[in-house]
Amino acid sequence: MPIPPPLDPPARLLCGPGPSDVEPSVLAAMRRPMLGHLDGDFHAILDEVVAMLRAVWRMPAGDVLALPATGTTAMEAGFANLLEPGETVIVGVAGFFGARLADMAERQGARVVRVRAPLGETVPNAALLDALDAHPEAHLVAVVHAETSTGTEHPLRELGEALAGYDALLMADCVTSLGGIPLDAEAWSVDYAYSCTQKCLGAPPGMAPVAISPYAWEKIARRRTPVPFSLDLRALRAYWVDRPVTYHHTAPILAVYALHEALRCVLEEGLEPRWARHAAAAATLRAALDERGLELLAAPGRELAPLTAVRVPAGVDGNDVRSRLLAGHGIEIGGGLGPDAPPIWRIGLMGRNATGAIAGRVVTALDAVLETSGAVALA
Amino acid sequence: MPIPPPLDPPARLLCGPGPSDVEPSVLAAMRRPMLGHLDGDFHAILDEVVAMLRAVWRMPAGDVLALPATGTTAMEAGFANLLEPGETVIVGVAGFFGARLADMAERQGARVVRVRAPLGETVPNAALLDALDAHPEAHLVAVVHAETSTGTEHPLRELGEALAGYDALLMADCVTSLGGIPLDAEAWSVDYAYSCTQKCLGAPPGMAPVAISPYAWEKIARRRTPVPFSLDLRALRAYWVDRPVTYHHTAPILAVYALHEALRCVLEEGLEPRWARHAAAAATLRAALDERGLELLAAPGRELAPLTAVRVPAGVDGNDVRSRLLAGHGIEIGGGLGPDAPPIWRIGLMGRNATGAIAGRVVTALDAVLETSGAVALA
Numbered sequence: 139m140p141i142p143p144p145l146d147p148p149a150r151l152l153c154g155p156g157p158s159d160v161e162p163s164v165l166a167a168m169r170r171p172m173l174g175h176l177d178g179d180f181h182a183i184l185d186e187v188v189a190m191l192r193a194v195w196r197m198p199a200g201d202v203l204a205l206p207a208t209g210t211t212a213m214e215a216g217f218a219n220l221l222e223p224g225e226t227v228i229v230g231v232a233g234f235f236g237a238r239l240a241d242m243a244e245r246q247g248a249r250v251v252r253v254r255a256p257l258g259e260t261v262p263n264a265a266l267l268d269a270l271d272a273h274p275e276a277h278l279v280a281v282v283h284a285e286t287s288t289g290t291e292h293p294l295r296e297l298g299e300a301l302a303g304y305d306a307l308l309m310a311d312c313v314t315s316l317g318g319i320p321l322d323a324e325a326w327s328v329d330y331a332y333s334c335t336q337k338c339l340g341a342p343p344g345m346a347p348v349a350i351s352p353y354a355w356e357k358i359a360r361r362r363t364p365v366p367f368s369l370d371l372r373a374l375r376a377y378w379v380d381r382p383v384t385y386h387h388t389a390p391i392l393a394v395y396a397l398h399e400a401l402r403c404v405l406e407e408g409l410e411p412r413w414a415r416h417a418a419a420a421a422t423l424r425a426a427l428d429e430r431g432l433e434l435l436a437a438p439g440r441e442l443a444p445l446t447a448v449r450v451p452a453g454v455d456g457n458d459v460r461s462r463l464l465a466g467h468g469i470e471i472g473g474g475l476g477p478d479a480p481p482i483w484r485i486g487l488m489g490r491n492a493t494g495a496i497a498g499r500v501v502t503a504l505d506a507v508l509e510t511s512g513a514v515a516l517a
Numbered sequence: 518m519p520i521p522p523p524l525d526p527p528a529r530l531l532c533g534p535g536p537s538d539v540e541p542s543v544l545a546a547m548r549r550p551m552l553g554h555l556d557g558d559f560h561a562i563l564d565e566v567v568a569m570l571r572a573v574w575r576m577p578a579g580d581v582l583a584l585p586a587t588g589t590t591a592m593e594a595g596f597a598n599l600l601e602p603g604e605t606v607i608v609g610v611a612g613f614f615g616a617r618l619a620d621m622a623e624r625q626g627a628r629v630v631r632v633r634a635p636l637g638e639t640v641p642n643a644a645l646l647d648a649l650d651a652h653p654e655a656h657l658v659a660v661v662h663a664e665t666s667t668g669t670e671h672p673l674r675e676l677g678e679a680l681a682g683y684d685a686l687l688m689a690d691c692v693t694s695l696g697g698i699p700l701d702a703e704a705w706s707v708d709y710a711y712s713c714t715q716k717c718l719g720a721p722p723g724m725a726p727v728a729i730s731p732y733a734w735e736k737i738a739r740r741r742t743p744v745p746f747s748l749d750l751r752a753l754r755a756y757w758v759d760r761p762v763t764y765h766h767t768a769p770i771l772a773v774y775a776l777h778e779a780l781r782c783v784l785e786e787g788l789e790p791r792w793a794r795h796a797a798a799a800a801t802l803r804a805a806l807d808e809r810g811l812e813l814l815a816a817p818g819r820e821l822a823p824l825t826a827v828r829v830p831a832g833v834d835g836n837d838v839r840s841r842l843l844a845g846h847g848i849e850i851g852g853g854l855g856p857d858a859p860p861i862w863r864i865g866l867m868g869r870n871a872t873g874a875i876a877g878r879v880v881t882a883l884d885a886v887l888e889t890s891g892a893v894a895l896a
Contacts, residue, residue: 139568139569139571139572139784141569141781141784141785142565142568142569142777142781144542144546144778144781145546145549145562145774145777145778146549147549147550147551147552147558147559147562147774148550148552148558149550150550150551150552150553150556152551152553154553154555156553156767157551157553157554157767157770159551160551163523165548167523167524168547168771169544169548170524170525170526171526171527171528171529172526172529172531172536172538172539172721173526173527173529173849174529174531174533174536174849175536175722176533176851177529177843177849179526179527180526183524183526186521189518189521190518190520190521192518193518206586206587206590206722206723207585207586207587207590207747208585208586208747208766208767208768208769209766209767210746210747210765210766210767211585211586211590211747211766213747214745214746214747218745238746241746242745242746244743245743245744245745245746246745334767336767342551342769342770342771342772343554343585343767343768343769343770344585344723344769344771344772364623364624365624366593366597366621366624366625366745366748367589367593367617367620367621367624368586368587368589368590368592368593368748369745369747385854385855386589387587387588387589387590388535388536388587388588388589388713388715388722389587389722390587390721390722390723390772391536391721391722392547392721392723393721393723393769393772395524395526398521398524399523399524402520402521402523405518405520406520464556470552470553470556472555475764476764
């Protein structure tokens with residue numbers, strides 16, 4: 139076969155739903171000498187990653203670690219460990235990732251009770267509690283904290299508080315929230331939370347940080363059916379936390395280096411300042427969109443700071459606009475996700491891109507594309 | 518919390534069971550601009566990776582792709598797709614990874630028939646065929662091509678040929694064989710093979726190349742029970758191969774760049790020359806060990822070129838020797854894997870480290886450590 143030439147990808151500004159641009163110091167960390175996964179010096183690095191993840195998740199009493207996989211796998215690991223076949227789970231569905239949660243739980247043989255809300259809304263917590271009242275056998279409620287497909291934020295703190303009177307665990311998809319918006323896993327009574335490295339944390343894609351509460355471990359300890367080995371949180375904890383180690387898998391060394399440096403950056407900035415920076419960047423973007431008469435998909439009060447979903451105006455070809463932004467301006471934004479998505483653009487301002495200046499670059503480029511595309515002038 | 522300082526890991530020569538040292542051009546590829554996982558320019562890169570993987574696996578008619586995970590996950594994906602609960606699988610067990618195969622299949626509800634051989638031997642193909650005769654309901658045979666825990670090579674070609682008269686699929690763990698020793702997946706009638714990036718391919722750990730035959734797809738098409746979403750080979754093929762794409766997961770972009778460059782290096786060298794280089798390096802190492810009276814764990818004729826398991830001589834503390842090699846010479850070699858392992862050192866000469874010069878460096882350092890450790894002089 140003809141051997142392809144070395145890679146020469148074009149430069150992009152990554153303002154879609156993720157991956158987002160990586161901090162230069164994170165890329166530099168990936169150039170450090172590679173250790174083996176059973177090297178004592180590497181174990182010391184894992185210990186530091188755990189200590190920092192604990193601070194970023196705000197999970198002092200439970201456990202934290204990172205799966206050597208994507209957020210999709212961490213989503214599945216939650217159900218694989220917290221559900222057994224025939225058990226019931228309540229799932230909030232108001233977008234692509236809520237629907238995926240429900241699908242995954244069903245694949246594992248669970249009985250799934252879907253509680254739905256329209257795209258752009260979030261599932262009312264009262265409706266989730268009603269479902270729990272109607273299905274007292276359910277011991278797990280799963281929601282998406284930050285629904286990347288619609289740009290909405292679920293009021294997770296309030297859900298955790300409301301579940302205090304129930305004997306049910308809470309699982310939360312924090313893929314687009316960790317490091318970008320307020321999240322306090324233990325104080326909010328979240329029992330299993332998962333995220334990824336490539337959104338608000340500012341590392342490349344490839345690992346999935348998770349947080350596991352003591353209540354989740356109790357449920358796992360009562361299991362009667364086995365968990366797939368690669369998704370087995372107890373086996374993963376044996377490698378990450380309960381050293382002397384039993385070998386589980388070969389850790390993705392350079393991805394762990396990247397996560398280490400990304401977490402350092404998050405903690406040096408401080409969680410609250412970082413959340414405030416994401417909020418301010420999103421406010422700048424929303425104000426500029428509003429000036430141009432562009433509407434958000436998210437209902438008022440439900441807007442997700444790191445990811446803004448904008449309705450494509452009537453008469454405009456949204457995919458064509460995205461292609462022109464990419465080809466002419468080197469800027470990636472997202473489109474709708476899945477067959478049921480309305481015509482939207484999804485603009486991510488995550489990690490190092492969560493600034494007013496980047497928001498301005500995206501809007502200026504969007505103006506230019508809309509002008510030259512012959513669409514109705516929007517400004 | 519106190520924030521740890523930036524990483525500053527020591528330099529190592531990685532001559533254990535993997536990861537092995539990474540080609541400099543592979544590290545350079547990871548510094549190229551990061552694309553999004555749904556970017557057309559990234560899809561073109563995936564197409565090139567598939568074309569190169571097809572050549573490296575030698576799987577012209579089936580499919581090839583790489584899981585965004587470790588070899589452990591790819592092992593599990595094989596059973597998750599090829600077995601349904603209650604089905605029977607014949608597993609060859611002659612080391613840690615054979616035992617893990619059997620454990621994983623059992624976790625998925627399969628009936629597992631273990632065919633065993635002592636450590637250092639390989640499971641006789643005749644014994645596997647006998648098991649298949651005794652269990653005609655079994656439709657899958659799983660073996661480890663390169664057993665990293667013992668440094669042995671299973672005669673996989675002969676097994677594939679012998680299975681021609683049976684209605685059973687063949688699954689092979691090629692974690693330490695792909696790119697290092699002869700392997701011709703399609704000609705040898707392998708139906709599902711999996712590997713990893715961090716051994717003979719010379720990339721960092723983090724992805725798991727797999728090859729799937731048309732017969733494996735036929736079996737998958739007949740499934741009545743669902744596959745966990747993150748392990749679902751059909752869903753993964755939809756992203757990697759059957760574009761226009763349905764989103765499955767966020768690809769680990771920089772790890773894909775690394776794999777792309779590593780495969781380029783393999784094909785530029787040529788598979789046969791690369792296999793010959795691994796064989797020559799192993800021969801140099803074995804000759805030097807033999808001069809020193811050190812014995813291999815592998816039975817004669819079963820030695821695995823990329824990984825040599827050496828028996829620790831009586832009176833020598835094998836772990837102490839490994840620690841001194843690491844601390845005093847910056848050289849990592851492995852010890853025994855798992856509680857049942859005999860006292861061994863595992864020396865890997867994989868990827869760019871598969872040279873006579875590196876073999877010499879390891880042996881010279883081993884000489885120095887054994888002299889200063891007060892052990893009986895071995896030379």
